[in-house]
Amino acid sequence: MFGAFWRDERSRDRCFNRMKNRVRADHRIYGVQILDKSKSLHFADAHAHSNPVNGLGASEIAKRFKRKGGWFVALVGLSPWHYSIDEKNYNGYIKAIQLHIKECRAVAAEGLQVACFAGFHPADVDKLISAGKPPEEVLRLGLQVIEYVGKLCRDGVIDGIGEVGRQHYRTSPDRFAIAMSIMMRALELARDNDCLVHLHLENAGTVTVLTIDEIVKRVGLNRSKVFLHHVKPRIGLEAIKRGYQVTIPGHKETLRYAFGIKELAENMLIESDYI
Numbered sequence: 001m002f003g004a005f006w007r008d009e010r011s012r013d014r015c016f017n018r019m020k021n022r023v024r025a026d027h028r029i030y031g032v033q034i035l036d037k038s039k040s041l042h043f044a045d046a047h048a049h050s051n052p053v054n055g056l057g058a059s060e061i062a063k064r065f066k067r068k069g070g071w072f073v074a075l076v077g078l079s080p081w082h083y084s085i086d087e088k089n090y091n092g093y094i095k096a097i098q099l100h101i102k103e104c105r106a107v108a109a110e111g112l113q114v115a116c117f118a119g120f121h122p123a124d125v126d127k128l129i130s131a132g133k134p135p136e137e138v139l140r141l142g143l144q145v146i147e148y149v150g151k152l153c154r155d156g157v158i159d160g161i162g163e164v165g166r167q168h169y170r171t172s173p174d175r176f177a178i179a180m181s182i183m184m185r186a187l188e189l190a191r192d193n194d195c196l197v198h199l200h201l202e203n204a205g206t207v208t209v210l211t212i213d214e215i216v217k218r219v220g221l222n223r224s225k226v227f228l229h230h231v232k233p234r235i236g237l238e239a240i241k242r243g244y245q246v247t248i249p250g251h252k253e254t255l256r257y258a259f260g261i262k263e264l265a266e267n268m269l270i271e272s273d274y275i
Helices: 009-031 057-067 090-109 122-130 135-154 174-194 206-220 233-241 252-258
Strands: 043-048 070-076 113-118 160-165 196-200 225-229 245-249 268-270
Touching: 043 057, 043 225, 043 268, 057 090, 057 225, 070 090, 090 113, 090 135, 113 196, 113 268, 122 135, 122 160, 135 174, 160 174, 160 225, 174 196, 174 206, 174 245, 206 225, 206 233, 225 233, 233 245, 233 252, 245 252
Parallel strands: 043 070, 070 113, 113 160, 160 196, 196 225, 225 245, 245 268
Antiparallel strands: none
16 A cells, blocks of 8 residues: 555545645635535645644544545644653654554544655754754754654655654754754655655745755755645745645635635645644
8 A cells, every 4th residue: 555545656646636626626616706505515634633642633533524524634743742752762753653653544544535744843853952952962863763754655654754844933053954954854755765745844935935946956856746834825826836735724814815816726735734
């Protein structure tokens, strides 16, 4: 099984295209302000989290989502402490990732299609250093975790790497450099193992897209494999023009604005990103 949930790469990619087609259909409905209440809408979540320890857990989320017309979830793992795993080391991350894989399988067991992602969040760099880990140790840990995730993707256990990227807030140069190094390795592994990637980035305007585009080109990764997640509409539009996938937060005002931009509305995916 490809990514444990797909027959092959084409099946997985067709699913994401199907998501975009449904967004296009919704855009046509909302764009002319027509809503036929006799027809049910179908929903996909392009970047979601679940927590079986301190939250509802994937099974319950999937049941509720399915009742409301949900059919697909891209489920992204959380850091160990979200699951009350106290080990801030490699073993703790492995436990968190294995727990997350079980969550992905729980979504599939409820009859939804699912894409499973695991990674090393850029904010983890700051949290670990603030907790007393030396920066060089955090770098080694992040790279070690990403190597493990890349192997899982290569072996078909998960579908992609994520989230990885850059801090969306001000931080020190060493912490930013560590996050960048981990992201670079993740992109290389995605290239080598045909993985999808969910990037967590700053919302700094066009320069966010331009700098990532330079990195992706140098790595040699197909842009269509890269998702810029939780982006603002204007940044999303710039990314789409360059061949990237984008996910937009499902906030009412954000979506109202995004649906008013045809090229964005016809290509964006919508996410919850709720923890």
